Amino acid sequence: MSGAHLYGPVDVADNALIGEHCTLGCPKEARLRDYQSGGVPSAPGARVRIGNGCILMNQVILYEGVSLGDDCLVEDRVRIGYDTVVGARSRLVYGAYVCDRVTIGPESRVAGFVCDATFIGERCTVMGDLVHEYTRPHQGWWEVDEPAPTIVDDSVVGYGAHVIGGVTIGPRSYVAAGATVTRDVPPESVVVGVNNHTPVRDWPGERLSGLISQWTTARRR
Secondary structure: OOHHHHHOOOOOOOOOOOOOOEEEEEOOOHHHHHOOOOOOOOOOOOOEEEOOEEEOOOOOOOEEEEEEEOOOOOOOOOOOOOOOEOOOOEEOOOOOOEEEEEEEEEEEEEEEEEEOEEOOOOEEEEEOOOOOOOOOOHOOOOOOOOOOOOOOOEEOOOOOOOEEEOEOOOOOOOEEEOOOOOOOOOOOOEOOEEEEEEEHHHOOOOHHHHHHHHHHHHHHO
């Protein structure tokens, strides 16, 4: 593609490692449309920042304005959309597709699909899909800015789970693999099936006992 000046500048810490075939500072669509219609950009795209100790594996794509905190790991084929902020020591894995203007807190683990403007707190694990409701497609692609999910600190969204719309999960809640969430999940709850919530104090399963015990200890501090 011509117009390489559209790409954002990139600041890479001296001890960060970048794998093969990575693309850094990709311009967002609005800037490309302006260029396509004959406009001349007045400045390069927003700066990309890659912190100390970060490792980017192969075929990673970072759009303009992305910021990676120190010691992040970004695995092969991960895509991170524009103006997304990733906290220190987080891991983006399994080809995660992170859309635009997402916030990911420190020490989190993220895979799956993460829609625009999602908030993921500290020490969260997100292996499922976080999506908008998409109930107003007739109003166009850009005209509607739908609410996005919020995943609060120390919560888990299991593999293949679906979190839909502007719901809040947690803190310290667990959405089981394959579950569907369309309404808020209270703090310290386990979700299975479709919106089937159980307080952790009433959860009978043994497999989550270690995690629940850790949450209880942390809450008492």
